[in-house]
Amino acid sequence: MTSSTSSPARRPVRGRTRAIASNLIGTVLEWYDFYIYGTATSLAFGSLFFPSSNALAGTLAAFATYAIGFALRPVAGVVLARWGDTIGRKNVMVICLVLMGLATGCIGLLPTYSRVGALAPILLVLLRLLQSIGAGAEYGTAITMSAEYSTERRRGLLASTPAFGVSLGIMLGTGVFTALSGLPKQAFLAWGWRIPFLVGFVLVLVGLYIRLRVDESPEFTRLKKAGTVTRSPIRELLKSHRKHTVLAALARSTDAVGGQILNVFVISYCTSKLGMPAVTALTGVTVAHLVGLVVIPLAGRAADRWGRRPAFLTGLLFVAAFGFPFFWLLQTRNPALVVSAVVLFGVGVEIALSVSGAYLAEMFDPRVRNSGVSLARSASDPLAGFTPLIATALLALTGSYWGVGVFIVATALVSATAVFASPETGDRTPVATGAGRSGKSAGALP
Template identity: 40%
Template sequence: MVTITTPHDKHQARRAGIAALVGTTLEWYDFLIYGTAAALILNKLFFPSGDPLVGTLAAFATYAVGFMARPIGGIILGNLGDRAGRKRMLVLTITLMGAATTLIGFLPSYDQIGFWAPLLLIVLRLVQGFAAGGEYAGAVVLSVEHGDQSRRGAAGAWAPTGFAVATLLSTGVFQLMLLLPEPAFRSWGWRVPFLLGALLLLVGYLIRRRIHETPAFEEAKKTGTAAKGSVLAALREHPRSFLVVIGARFAENSFAYLFPVFGVVYAVDRLGIDRSFTLLAVVIGSALQIVAVPLWAALSDRVGRRPVYAGGAIASVLWLAPYFLLLETLSPALIVIGFAVGLGVFYPAMLAPQAAYFAELFDTKTRLSGFAFARELGSVLAGGFLPLIATALLAWAGHWWAVAVYLVALTVVTLIALAFGPETRHRDIVTTAGAPDGSA
C-alpha cells in the first residue's frame, strides 16, 4: 500500500526537508572543515613535529577520534529518537554539533597552552562525533517519513544534498581564508570557518523547533510500539538490515573523504599543487553534486535503490586510476575534471539512494536507532580512518596504487552487502510495522 500526502502533509514535508538539509549541512560542514583544517594547518598548530607527515598523521588520528564516538551517539540518540520523537532528538543533535564546532574556533594552540590544546581538541571532536551519530539518520528519517511515500528517494535526498552544500561551504570558506597572508591565516584566519558554525546552529535550531512529528512516529505512539524501540530490538528483528547498512557504507563513506580530504592532502603536499586551486576543484565538484544527488535519488524511485547504489560504487572505483593520473599531469583543467567527475558525478550515485534505502530497511519503532547505529558503525570501519590509512599507505608504498587497492577492497564489501540486501522502494513504511527482514 502506498500512502499519498495531503496538502498539509506537503507543507510539513517541505519544512522537514529544509530542516534535514540545514542539519546535515551543519554536520558535514563541521566534519569537513576539520578534515581540511587538519590537512592545511591543525597539524602545525596542535601537533607540532619536525616531520610534516607525522604532524598530518596525528591530525588525521584526531579526525578519526570523532568517528569513534559516532556509534555511541547512534545508540543513545537513536534510542531517544525512536522513543521520545524525531524532532526532540534532532534539536539536541544540532545544538551539540554547533556548539562543539564553534568552540574549536576559540581553542588556543599548542604553543599557547601545551598539551591541553590537542586534548581539548580531542574532547570537542568526541562531542561532534556523538552528535553526528544521530544527526544524519534522524534528518533522513524525518524527511522520508514526512515525504510523499511514492517518492521517498527524492524526499530522502534533502539530507545527502546537505553533504554537497557542506562540502561547497567548507572548501569555499577555507579558500577565501587562504587569500589572507600566511601569518594572518595561521593566527586567526583558520578559526573563521569554525566560528561560522554558530550561524548554522542558530538557523538550524529555529527551523527544527517549528517542525511537527512524523505521521509514522505518531502512529507508533498510538499503538504503543514507539516505547519498545531500541538498538537491541533493531538488532534482534533486523539483523540482515544491520549487516547491509554497515557493508554498504564501506565504499560510500570512504569515497566521501577520499576526494575532499585525502585528495587535498595528496594534491598539496605530494604534488605541490596550489592549495587555493585544489580547494577550487573541490568546490566545483561539490556544486555538481548538488545537482546530481536529487537526480540519482529520483532515478532510484524508478529503478530501485540497489542498482543506482551499486552503479555509483563501481563507477567510483573505476575512476580512481584516472583521478590520480589526472592530478599528476598538474594541468589545471584536468585536475578540475578529476575532482568534478569523482566527487560531483559518480560518488553521489551512492549517497543519493542511501538515505531512503537505509530508512526503509527498518520498521518504525526501530528505524532511527537501527539506521543510526548501523550507519555510524560503518562510518568507523570505513570513512573515519580513510584519511589516516590512506596517508599511511602512501607513506609506505610511496605511490597512490596502495590507496587504490584499499578502496577496491572496500568497494567489494559494499557490492556484496547490496547483493545480500533486499530492494525496498515499494515498502509501506507508514501504515504498517515494516517488512520483515529479508522481504522485498
C-alpha cells in the same frame, strides 16, 4: 495489518516542507563542521596543535584526532538514535544540532600549542568528541524524518535531501576556506583558520529556529498514539534486523570512504605529495559538490523510477572503475585535469550517497528505523574517520598512490556485493504502511 492513520498523500505540504528544510539545515551544519575540521587538519592543525620536527608526523597526529571523532560516532549514534525511537525524532535532532554547533564554534576560540602547550590538543580532542556525539545520530535521523514525511512515489528523491545537505555544507566550508586561501600563510595560521569554525555559532542559531518549529514525524506520532513505541529498539533491531543492519553498513561504506578521499585526503595529497597550491584541490572539491547538487536529486529520482539497487550499484561500480584513473589524472598536476578528476570521482560517491537514503530507511521497520539507519551508517564511520590516516600511511609506506587506489576499489566492490545481496526495497512501502498486531510495518523487509 491496518493502514496508516495518516496517509503520506494527505500530510500537509507545509509541514513536509518545513521538515525537509529542518533536515537540510542539520546536515548542512553536520558536514560543514566535519569538512572544515578535515580541511583545517590538512592545512593548519598539524603545526598549530601537534608541532613536530617531522611534518608527516604532525599531519598524521592531526588526522588521528580527526579519526577519533568518527570512532565515537557508533556509540553516540546508538545512544541518541535509540532516543529517536523512544522519545521522538525531532527531540534528537534538536540535541544533535546544539551539540554540533557549540562544539564547532568553540574550536574557533581555542588557544594553540604555542600558547598553552599540551592543553591545546587535549581541548581540541574533547571538542572533537562533543562534535561527534551530535553528529552520530544527525544524518540517520534526518534520513528517517525525510523518508517518513515523503510520499511513496517520491521517497527516493526526498530521502536524498540529507545528501543534498552534505554537498551544501561541504561547499559552504570549502567556499570559506577558498576565500581564506588568499591570505598570507602567517595570517592564515594566526587567525584565518578560526573564521570557519566561528560561523558554526550562526548556523546553529538558524538551525534551531527552523528545527523547533517542525512537528514530530507522522510515523512516530502514529506509533505513539497506537501505543506501539518500543522501549528497547536496539535489542529488537539486533534480534530481528541483524542481517539487514550488516548489509546496510557494508553498502554505505563506500560513500564513507569515498567521501573522505574526496573531501579531505585529496587536499593533503595535492598539496603535500604533488606540491600543488591548495586552491586547486579546494576548487575541485567545490565544483564536485556544485555538480553534486544536480547529481543527487537526479539519482534519487532515478531510484524512484528504476529501483534502489540499480541506481545504487551504478554509483558504486563507477567508483570502483574510476579508482585508479582518479590518481592518474591527479598525477598530471594539470589544474584542469585535477579538478576534473575530483569532480568525476565525486559523481560516483554522490550517487551512492543519494540513493542510500531511501535504501536505508526502507530496510527497517518504523519501530526501530531510527536506530537501524543510524547504526548502519555509524558502523562504518570509524572506517571513514580513519580513511585519511590510512591513505596517508599507505602513501608513506608504498611511496605511491597504488595502495590507496586498491583501498578505494576494494571498498567499492564490497559495497556493491552487499547491495547485490540485499532485496530491492523500492517496491515495498514500509514507511507509508501501518503496523499490525506485532507492531511491524506491513512493508518492512522480512
